[in-house]
Structure formats: structure tokens, C-alpha cells
Amino acid sequence: xxxxxxxxxxxxxxxxxxxxxxxxxxxxxxxxxxxxxxxxxxxxxxxxxxxxxxxxxxxxxxxxxxxxxxxxxxxxxxxxxxxxxxxxxxxxxxxxxxxxxxxxxxxxxxxxxxxxxxxxxxxxxxxxxxxxxxxxxxxxxxxxxxxxxxxxxxxxxxxxxxxxxxxxxxxxxxxxxxxxxxxxxxxxxxxxxxxxxxxxxxxxxxxxxxxxxxxxxxxxxxxxxxxxxxxxxxxxxxxxxxxxxxxxxxxxxxxxxxxxxxxxxxxxxxxxxxxxxxxxxxxxxxxxxxxxxxxxxxxxxxxxxxxxxxxxxxxxxxxxxxxxxxxxxxxxxxxxxxxxxxxxxxxxxxxxxxxxxxxxxxxxxxxxxxxxxxxxxxxxxxxxxxxxxxxxxxxxxxxxxxxxxxxxxxxxxxxxxxxxxxxxxxxxxxxxxxxxxxxxxxxxxxxxxxxxxxxxxxxxxxxxxxxxxxxxxxxxxxxxxxxxxxxxxxxxxxxxxxxxxxxxxxxxxxxxxxxxxxxxxxxxxxxxxxxxxxxxxxxxxxxxxxxxxxxxxxxxxxxxxxxxxxxxxxxxxxxxxxxxxxxxxxxxxxxxxxxxxxxxxxxxxxxxxxxxxxxxxxxxxxxxxxxxxxxxxxxxxxxxxxxxxxxxxxxxxxxxxxxxxxxxxxxxxxxxxxxxxxxxxxxxxxxxxxxxxxxxxxxxxxxxxxxxxxxxxxxxxxxxxxxxxxxxxxxxxxxxxxxxxxxxxxxxxxxxxxxxxxxxxxxxxxxxxxxxxxxxxxxxxxxxxxxxxxxxxxxxxxxxxxxxxxxxxxxxxxxxxxxxxxxxxxxxxxxxxxxxxxxxxxxxxxxxxxxxxxxxxxxxxxxxxxxxxxxxxxxxxxxxxxxxxxxxxxxxxxxxxxxxxxxxxxxxxxxxxxxxxxxxxxxxxxxxx
Numbered sequence: 001x002x003x004x005x006x007x008x009x010x011x012x013x014x015x016x017x018x019x020x021x022x023x024x025x026x027x028x029x030x031x032x033x034x035x036x037x038x039x040x041x042x043x044x045x046x047x048x049x050x051x052x053x054x055x056x057x058x059x060x061x062x063x064x065x066x067x068x069x070x071x072x073x074x075x076x077x078x079x080x081x082x083x084x085x086x087x088x089x090x091x092x093x094x095x096x097x098x099x100x101x102x103x104x105x106x107x108x109x110x111x112x113x114x115x116x117x118x119x120x121x122x123x124x125x126x127x128x129x130x131x132x133x134x135x136x137x138x139x140x141x142x143x144x145x146x147x148x149x150x151x152x153x154x155x156x157x158x159x160x161x162x163x164x165x166x167x168x169x170x171x172x173x174x175x176x177x178x179x180x181x182x183x184x185x186x187x188x189x190x191x192x193x194x195x196x197x198x199x200x201x202x203x204x205x206x207x208x209x210x211x212x213x214x215x216x217x218x219x220x221x222x223x224x225x226x227x228x229x230x231x232x233x234x235x236x237x238x239x240x241x242x243x244x245x246x247x248x249x250x251x252x253x254x255x256x257x258x259x260x261x262x263x264x265x266x267x268x269x270x271x272x273x274x275x276x277x278x279x280x281x282x283x284x285x286x287x288x289x290x291x292x293x294x295x296x297x298x299x300x301x302x303x304x305x306x307x308x309x310x311x312x313x314x315x316x317x318x319x320x321x322x323x324x325x326x327x328x329x330x331x332x333x334x335x336x337x338x339x340x341x342x343x344x345x346x347x348x349x350x351x352x353x354x355x356x357x358x359x360x361x362x363x364x365x366x367x368x369x370x371x372x373x374x375x376x377x378x379x380x381x382x383x384x385x386x387x388x389x390x391x392x393x394x395x396x397x398x399x400x401x402x403x404x405x406x407x408x409x410x411x412x413x414x415x416x417x418x419x420x421x422x423x424x425x426x427x428x429x430x431x432x433x434x435x436x437x438x439x440x441x442x443x444x445x446x447x448x449x450x451x452x453x454x455x456x457x458x459x460x461x462x463x464x465x466x467x468x469x470x471x472x473x474x475x476x477x478x479x480x481x482x483x484x485x486x487x488x489x490x491x492x493x494x495x496x497x498x499x500x501x502x503x504x505x506x507x508x509x510x511x512x513x514x515x516x517x518x519x520x521x522x523x524x525x526x527x528x529x530x531x532x533x534x535x536x537x538x539x540x541x542x543x544x545x546x547x548x549x550x551x552x553x554x555x556x557x558x559x560x561x562x563x564x565x566x567x568x569x570x571x572x573x574x575x576x577x578x579x580x581x582x583x584x585x586x587x588x589x590x591x592x593x594x595x596x597x598x599x600x601x602x603x604x605x606x607x608x609x610x611x612x613x614x615x616x617x618x619x620x621x622x623x624x625x626x627x628x629x630x631x632x633x634x635x636x637x638x639x640x641x642x643x644x645x646x647x648x649x650x651x652x653x654x655x656x657x658x659x660x661x662x663x664x665x666x667x668x669x670x671x672x673x674x675x676x677x678x679x680x681x682x683x684x685x686x687x688x689x690x691x692x693x694x695x696x697x698x699x700x701x702x703x704x705x706x707x708x709x710x711x712x713x714x715x716x717x718x719x720x721x722x723x724x725x726x727x728x729x730x731x732x733x734x735x736x737x738x739x740x741x742x743x744x745x746x747x748x749x750x751x752x753x754x755x756x757x758x759x760x761x762x763x764x765x766x767x768x769x770x771x772x773x774x775x776x777x778x779x780x781x782x783x784x785x786x787x788x789x790x791x792x793x794x795x796x797x798x799x800x801x802x803x804x805x806x807x808x809x810x811x812x813x814x815x816x817x818x819x820x821x822x823x824x825x826x827x828x829x830x831x832x833x834x835x836x837x838x839x840x841x842x843x844x845x846x847x848x849x850x851x852x853x854x855x856x857x858x859x860x861x862x863x864x865x866x867x868x869x870x871x872x873x874x875x876x877x878x879x880x881x882x883x884x885x886x887x888x889x890x891x892x893x894x895x896x897x898x899x900x901x902x903x904x905x906x907x908x909x910x911x912x913x914x915x916x917x918x919x920x921x922x923x924x925x926x927x928x929x
Contacts, residue, residue: 025620026080027071027672031651035088039063040653044091047123049502052495054147055433055552056121057469057543060536060668063088064624064653068670069127072532072622073103073112091506100131110134112531117520117611118583122148122513124534129156129513130506136525138518140581142567143433143549143556145517150430152513154423155503159183165424166414167194182504185497188427191407192493195428198403199489200482203396206348207482208340210325217485218324218461219345220256220334220445221390222476223316225307227293229300232263235319236291236307236475238281240274242322242334244449246457253449253457254334256321260295267321269334273451280307280475311381318390320345321476324459326485332459348391353398357405357561361398362386363554365575370590374547376473377441385554388440388471393479397432397439400489401559404428408563422563427500429559431492433552437463438480438487440551442472461487469548517567519581520607525614533611536624540600540632541585546577553577583607601635608643612675619675621645626668626715631790633718637741645673646680646726650719652703652712669716680729685739688724688731692744695720696751704755710781713752721748750798753777763871770799771833772872775810778820779879786816809836822876822886830861837862838872842889850896854903864904870897 039045045063067088074080080102086095103112114128119137121144128135129152137148160183167190178186200215207215220242222235237256245253255274259266280291291302310316320342322334337345353361363385372379377388386394408425412418437443442464449457461480466472480487518524538545553576557568572578579595583603586595611621625636640647649672699720703713721744725731731739753773754765765773774796778787781795792811793803803811803818809825810833811818824843825836832840837860844852857864873890880887893900 024076025072025672026074026076026084027068027620027622027651027670028648028674029076030078030081031071031649031670032067032081032084032088033651033653035085036061036063036067036653039089042089045088049499049506050123050126050151051121052499053503054121054150054430055437056144056147057465057545057548058120058536058539060123060624062123062127064668064670065123065534066127067653068534068622068624069114069124069131069532070099071670072534072620072672073106073114073131073133074099075102075106093508096130103131103133107531113529115523115525115530115533115611115614116535117518117523117533117607118535118537119148119515120144120536122151122515124536125513125515126152126507128534129153130510132509132511134511135513136530137513137515138520138523139515140517140519141546141549141577142517142564142570143552143577144545145515145567146426146429146556146560146564148513148515149423150426151503153515154184154426154512155500155507156510156512157184157423159187159420159423162187162417162420163415165190165416166410181501184423185501185504187424188500189497191424191428192431192489192497194407195400195403195431196489196493198406199396199399202399202403203482206344206392206395208338208344214326215483216323216325216481217332217483217488218445218481219320219337219479220322220324220476221318221479222321223441224319225291225302225310225315225317227295227298227300228302228306230293230295230298232265232293232295232298233317234258234265234279234294235321236280237278237321238289238474238476239445239447240276240278241447241451242269242324242445243332243459244447244451244455244457245272245453246449246455247453248456249331251331251453251457253453258294265294267336269322269336308380314381316381318346324478324481324485326483332485345392348395350391350394353395356398356401356558359558359561361558362394363558365550365554367550368547368574368576368590370586370588370593371547373588374469374544375471375551377471380473382441382473385551388442388551390441390479393439396482397435397555398558400432400435401429401555404559405562425560425563427496429556431489431496432555432559434492434496435480435487435489436551436555437465438478438492440464440471441477442466442474443478443480443487444474444476445478459486465548469543469545471548471551517570520583521581521603521610523610523614527613528616530614530619531616532620532622533615534622534624535611537604537607537636538582538584538600539626540635541587544584544587546579546582547586550576597631597635601639604635604639605642608639608645612644615675617675621673623671623673624668625671633715634742634745637718637722637745640671640673640722641726641741644676646676647719647722648672648674648726649723650716652716652719669719671719671722676726680727682730682732683728685731685733685743688728688739688744689747691724692721692747693751693754695724696748697755700752700755710752710777714749714781717748717752718745721745721751746794746797749794753798763867768868768872769833770801771806771810772835772868774799774801774806775820775833775835776872776875779822779876782820783879784819784822786814786819788817792818809833822880828856828860832860834862834866834868834872835876837869838876838890839886841873841893842876842886845889845893846885849892850899850903851907853893853896854900854907857900857904858908864901870894 040061040063045061047062050062051059070084083095083098086092087099113134115136116124117138119125119139122137125135125137125148139145165187209215222237224233224235226233240256242254242256245251252271255270257268257270257275259268279294280289282289289304291307293300320337323337324332324334350362355361365385366383367375367378367385382388404425408421411421438461444462446460446462449455461478464472484490561568582595583600584595585597585600586593651670653668696717700713703716725741725744733739796803796806807813810821812821822839824840828837828840840856841853844856862869873894877887877890
């Protein structure tokens with residue numbers, strides 16, 4: 001049984017074919033930044049439901065996608081501003097309908113066409129599809145392409161003519177059917193329940209029921225190794241806590257205890273906190289974990305490298321430690337496994353499993369070399385994706401894939417269309433990634449609460465993607481059983497149904513999106529056939545999309561290969577997703593890795609070149625981007641420039657933290673671009689320098705009024721600088737050579753610094769010496785936190801400083817990056833920066849109060865009334881907490897400014913006399929950093 005996905009039919013008339021094409025769009029002049037900021041933390045704007053429908057990476061708030069689509073398609077008319085705000089902030093359906101009509105009035109039939117060439121989970125195409133336009137999404141990953149179809153294609157189709165499913169329509173009392181709900185939602189709920197029932201029946205011999213007749217919801221496992229010294233095998237356990245205590249409910253909690261006999265060990269489940277130390281942990285006061293043999297007569301300690309070598313030698317074995325059951329509502333209780341449970345769990349034979357879709361039932365695809373950073377288990381000797389879970393877990397996933405295939409075949413046999421059967425199978429298969437997030441050897445037991453019992457003590461299964469796209473690994477892990485509980489089929493089915501229900505409820509009308517797997521450097525569309533390319537490209541080296549999602553791919557391929565051959569019957573040479581054209585910088589040191597910085601830069605330029613090819617002459621390119629590394633911005637802007645685009649606008653929004661709760665990027669920038677015209681003028685660098693500085697300063701003052709943080713302003717400033725840069729065909733320096741755009745990235749940051757409302761006693765920041773300007777701005781931006789080397793170097797360039805010259809004098813360096821010094825400098829002289837002199841003044845106060853401070857001022861050859869000196873004193877004070885020792889010292893210095901001024905004149909005179917008499921200068925003792 002197969003389906004074939006047709007290539008989207010796109011209207012290919014050129015601009016000259018119609019008279020109603022729009023040349024100026026909202027995004028060129030206005031963007032609802034404040035509305036996006038306000039909406040990203042709300043149900044209407046966060047996109048949590050859309051993101052929960054299918055597991056993918058790099059989540060983006062739906063408010064930003066909606067704003068980008070609307071601003072790129074609407075004509076530049078102020079009449080639309082209020083409706084745009086209502087649509088974004090409240091999800092107002094009436095406003096969306098009016099905007100939909102306004103867009104339709106601007107284009108002929110079949111248009112506009114919106115393309116996202118890095119569509120990922122399909123958030124941007126969904127927003128376009130909801131507006132009734134032709135929305136097309138392409139992605140190199142078949143996993144991402146499936147996600148897009150589930151979100152923005154199948155949800156917008158009319159399935160009302162489909163016959164009943166062959167399992168019979170359940171009664172409303174069963175909670176699986178509701179006449180008032182959409183047909184798709186009811187049928188997906190029914191299919192998921194049918195899959196769960198069949199899997200439970202198929203695997204029930206592997207999961208003995210408890211005394212109450214229920215299946216356990218969880219099983220706690222650990223990897224065991226043979227001790228290098230005594231040769232006895234023992235489990236590697238990182239935590240003995242099963243459930244923390246909670247005094248409010250009189251819950252003592254539960255813990256594991258290892259009991260050793262002469263040559264064997266066993267577990268006990270005890271009430272209360274652990275009474276032993278874990279066998280795999282870091283020694284007190286030391287970094288790096290090690291494994292300690294728990295047998296009293298041994299106690300040998302194994303280094304992590306020794307433990308890893310055992311894995312590569314095939315010496316790991318799985319052992320069942322505890323079983324989790326439901327008790328008294330939400331309280332999870334654990335017990336020791338029975339002998340029957342241990343025997344059944346450890347005697348599963350995978351060799352007898354029949355193949356799936358012509359493939360080995362157990363994923364035998366090798367984890368590519370060099371993936372220890374992304375698929376962590378590969379660094380411990382696990383070679384294939386089938387190795388990432390134990391045999392019983394694997395059997396349950398195989399049974400799930402087989403049940404989905406059988407149900408789809410039965411639906412078609414009963415008269416259901418192949419397209420609908422494929423859609424239903426797709427939603428069922430979406431449960432596999434959701435379960436995989438709570439499965440494999442990376443899913444540890446997550447015990448909320450604390451040892452003293454003052455916090456709620458919920459028990460869950462941890463997400464294996466603990467660090468965005470890194471598949472974690474743990475020696476002790478949890479297997480979700482067939483019962484009801486975290487990570488089980490019923491649990492992930494409920495979350496999927498809830499997500500689908502909300503997506504359907506917020507999509508009352510629209511045109512189904514079209515999704516196909518395609519490379520961004522070879523788009524399968526004709527020249528000049530797209531009105532807007534709106535995309536969120538890969539962020540440099542932030543996420544290894546394909547390598548991380550191969551865990552999903554190997555199971556989806558076994559489930560959907562025959563239903564979706566266009567996605568899951570096309571693989572790379574290794575049987576995994578084809579990574580030939582993946583536009584990322586791969587982390588790690590894989591041998592022969594082609595996804596390098598140069599590759600990323602070249603391929604991104606080619607991708608934007610393809611965007612230019614398929615765009616109509618009046619079309620817009622809109623890029624959503626955010627990254628903390630300036631080099632990533634250089635490569636993005638360079639790729640746009642090389643592809644022949646000019647930036648027309650840039651709009652910062654505070655999206656990331658509200659969207660994900662934790663993020664390294666707080667702001668993303670929506671960048672509007674047009675194809676560069678052929679008749680752009682030539683300008684001098686002096687002229688463009690002035691224009692860039694003025695444009696960024698104007699924008700920065702607006703951002704400051706809006707409360708945008710300085711670090712965010714630095715990122716946002718790239719857009720206005722590139723707007724000016726793109727106006728000219730050439731920018732010539734005095735020597736006749738062309739100015740590079742790197743010059744304007746630096747100038748943009750300098751302009752932000754110069755425009756900041758630092759006050760400094762009303763003295764312009766430009767009037768301070770360069771090291772002080774650098775230090776003051778650094779402290780405003782980063783306070784006492786560590787800053788990566790690339791960012792530090794970029795900030796220094798704004799003042800024409802070299803990072804090497806600042807190291808020691810103003811900055812300290814560590815593995816974490818660079819940090820600003822506020823301790824005393826090693827020496828002070830007339831060549832010292834004002835910032836260094838003020839630091840010396842703070843140290844001097846602790847050593848000799850006013851006289852020592854006066855000596856510092858005199859030694860630095862500063863006038864005691866120097867406004868710049870006292871401005872920096874006040875600035876440093878404003879940035880430090882009152883409890884800080886430097887803050888206390890400078891507060892005292894401020895209060896005694898008059899006395900210090902008088903003393904400085906006397907000290908200066910004494911210094912002059914001592915120098916004339918060749919006597920030693922007044923002592924000034926400082927601390928070395």
C-alpha cells in the first residue's frame with residue numbers, strides 16, 4: 001500500500017502578467033514588535049500546541065510566524081495595523097478574516113504563494129495556510145516534512161466524506177467519540193486507542209501484571225559492569241532516590257538500597273532518603289564521575305575511561321532494579337521486582353522478530369562516527385540505534401510499528417481512502433518520537449522535590465533531549481511499561497490528542513499546506529513563481545538536526561515506509577537521513593565531516609540564491625534569525641549579500657525565553673529583504689559610515705524606549721546597518737578598495753554603544769578613553785558573567801582594540817570565556833585607563849582610606865575634580881550590588897570626594913618633590929589579579 005505526493009502546482013505567471021502585484025509591503029515600514037513580545041508568552045501566541053503535535057527542534061513562537069507572514073503579504077497601509085495586533089496578541093478570528101480578505105484583494109486567483117524552504121515542523125506554512133494562501137514547505141529532513149504535513153496539511157483537509165473506521169464507532173460514554181468534535185480528532189483518538197490495545201495484547205507476556213491485575217507503569221534499570229579488581233558484577237547507579245519525601249502529604253519518600261552478599265548483589269526499596277552513596281558519581285570536591293565497586297571487601301574505583309572501555313568491549317549488561325506502580329492517585333510507589341519479572345525482562349529474544357517494511361525489525365543502522373556529542377551513547381560502545389534501548393523496550397516499539405501498519409491496511413480494506421489512512425497512521429506514528437523522548441538509555445527517573453521534603457515530589461521520566469538536540473545517556477534509566485503513567489502510550493496519546501484538538505480549534509478555515517522533502521539548494525519550483533519566501537534558516541552550529549532526529553527516523557521508516565515512500569524510502573548510503581545538503585556546522589570531530597563553516601557559508605548563499613530564483617520580481621524574502629555568535633551573523637548577512645539581496649528592514653522581538661522557558665538567545669530578528677536593483681549608486685565609506693551610525697543610533701533610541709536590553713540591541717543593530725549597506729552597489733574607501741560589510745557590523749555595535757543612555761554625568765561616552773569605553777559598555781552588557789571569545793573580540797573591535805591587549809589589564813580569561821576585572825590593577829600610571837584608576841581607588845580605600853585613594857589619583861596624573869573619573873565611579877557603583885566589596889569601597893570614596901580632592905593636591909606636591917630629590921615615590925600597594 002503506497003501513496004504518492006504530487007509536486008505542488010504553483011502559479012508561474014510573472015509580474016508583468018498582472019497589474020495588481022504589490023511592491024511595498026508592511027514589513028518594509030512596520031512590524032508589530034510589541035505585539036509579538038506581548039503574545040509569545042500567551043496561549044494565543046506561544047505555539048505550544050502546535051509544537052506539541054510532533055517532536056522537532058528549534059521551536060519558534062507562532063506569534064512571530066504569524067507576524068512575519070502578515071507583514072510580508074499585506075500592502076503598506078496603516079489601516080491594517082490594528083487588525084494585525086489583534087490577530088497576533090489575541091488570535092482574533094474576526095481580525096484574521098479581515099486580513100485574509102485584504103490579502104486576497106491584492107493578488108489574482110491562486111496567489112499569493114508563500115514558501116518556507118527550511119520549514120521544519122511547519123509553523124510558518126501553517127500560518128500562511130490559515131490565511132487561505134498557497135503555502136508550501138520544503139525541508140531536507142523527511143522527519144521534519146512529516147511534521148509539517150501533520151500540522152498544516154492534514155489538519156486543514158475536509159475528511160467528512162470518509163467512511164467509518166472498521167473498528168466500529170465507540171459510544172460517547174467511552175470518551176473516544178464526540179459528535180461535536182472534528183472527524184479527524186475523533187478518528188485519531190480511536191486509532192491511538194486501538195494501537196495501544198493491540199500493543200498491550202501483543203506484549204502482555206513480557207509484562208507480568210501486578211497483584212491488582214494492572215500493568216506496572218515503569219521499570220528502573222541499570223547497566224552493570226565487572227569489577228576490574230574483584231571481577232564481581234555490579235550496577236552503575238547515579239541516584240538512589242526513587243521518590244523524594246513530601247511533608248505536606250506525610251510521604252516519607254522511597255529510595256533504593258544495594259545489598260551485597262558474598263558474590264552477588266540485590267536491591268531493596270526502603271522508605272525515606274538513601275542510606276548509601278551511588279555507585280557512579282563524582283567524588284566529593286572533584287570533577288568527573290567514577291564507578292565504585294559496592295562490595296565491602298573491594299571498593300575499587302574505576303575511572304570513567306575504564307568504564308567506557310568496558311562498553312566498547314561489549315561487557316555491559318542490563319539489570320532490573322525496581323518496578324513502579326500507581327498508588328493513592330498521583331503518588332508513584334516502587335517495589336523490588338519479582339523473580340518472574342526479572343526472568344521475563346532479561347530473557348527477551350529479538351532474533352525471532354519478523355521484518356518491518358522489508359527492514360530488520362530492530363534498527364541495525366550504525367550511529368555515524370564522531371557523534372559522541374549528539375548521540376551520547378555512541379561514546380560508551382553502543383554502535384547502532386537498536387542498541388539505544390534494552391530488548392524488551394525494542395520489542396514494544398516493534399509491536400507498535402506493526403500495529404500502526406496493520407490498522408492502516410485494515411482501514412483501506414474497509415473503504416477508507418489511502419490518503420486518510422496515511423494521515424491517521426501519521427498521527428499514530430507521531431507517538432513514536434514522543435515515546436522515544438521518554439525511552440532509550442537516556443531516560444532517567446526524574447524525581448521532583450528535595451531531600452528535606454519541602455517541595456512537591458512528583459515522579460516522571462526525564463526527556464532524553466536534555467540539551468536541545470543532544471540524545472543523552474545514563475547508566476541507570478527508566479523503561480515505560482504498558483500501564484498508565486509518564487512516558488507510556490496512553491500518556492503520550494493524551495498529549496498528542498490535546499495538541500491536535502487545539503490546532504484544529506484554531507484553524508477553522510484555510511487551504512491545506514503542501515509539504516515535500518527537498519534540498520534548499522535545489523528547490524523544485526519554477527523561476528519567478530513565489531510571492532514570498534519566509535523562512536527560519538538553520539542557526540550555524542546550534543542544532544545537529546539530522547543526526548539527532550535519526551533516532552526518530554529509523555523507527556518512522558519501519559512504520560511508514562510503505563505508506564509514505566517519498567519520505568521514508570529515500571535514505572543516505574548509511575540507511576539514515578541523507579545529510580549531503582544539510583546546511584549546518586556539525587559539532588564534534590567526525591572523520592571526513594563535510595558540514596564545516598565554509599560549507600555552511602557556501603550552501604546558505606546557494607540556498608538564498610535559489611530563493612531569489614523562485615521569487616517574483618516584486619517578491620520579498622523574510623528571514624527569522626537569532627544567534628549569540630557574531631560570526632553566525634556575518635555568515636548569514638554575507639550569504640544574503642552574495643545571493644543578490646538587500647536588507648530593507650529588521651525588527652527585533654523578545655521571543656525565545658517566553659517560548660521555551662530557558663534559552664541562550666533572548667531575541668530573534670525578523671529581516672525583510674528585496675532583490676537588489678541593478679542601478680544602485682556608488683558611495684564613499686565616509687558617507688556610508690555616517691549614514692549607518694545615524695540610522696542605528698535612531699533605532700537604538702527607539703529600542704531603549706521600548707525597554708530592549710543592550711545585548712538584544714547589539715543583535716538588532718545588524719539589520720539597520722545592512723539596510724544602509726544594501727543601498728549601494730559599491731562602497732569605496734579612500735584607497736579605492738571596497739569596504740567589507742564586516743566594517744558595518746562593527747560600526748553598528750559602536751553606534752549602539754554611543755547611543756546608550758548611560759548618562760555618566762551627562763558626559764558623552766565618546767569622550768572617554770577607548771579601554772574605559774570598552775569596560776563601561778562591557779559591564780552594562782554582561783556584568784560579571786563569562787563571555788565567549790568571539791563576542792569579546794567583536795566588542796573590542798568596536799573601539800579598535802585588540803583582545804590580546806585587554807587580557808590581564810581589563811579582562812581575565814578562563815575556559816568559560818572572558819570576564820571583566822573590577823579588582824585592583826597591578827600598577828597605576830598616567831597611561832592607565834580611567835576604568836583601571838577607579839578600580840585602584842576602590843582597592844586603595846580598603847588599605848588606607850582617603851589618603852591612599854588620593855595617592856592613586858595623584859599617581860595617575862588625574863585632576864581630583866576630573867568629571868570622567870567620578871562618572872566612572874558612579875557607573876561602576878550603579879552596576880554592582882550594594883553588598884559587593886568594590887561597591888562598598890566606591891560608596892565610601894564618593895562620600896569622601898571633597899576630602900580626597902584636598903588630599904590629592906598635597907600628595908601631588910609631595911610626589912613632585914620626591915621626584916625632584918630622586919626619592920622613592922609614595923608607596924601604593926595593590927593586589928595582583
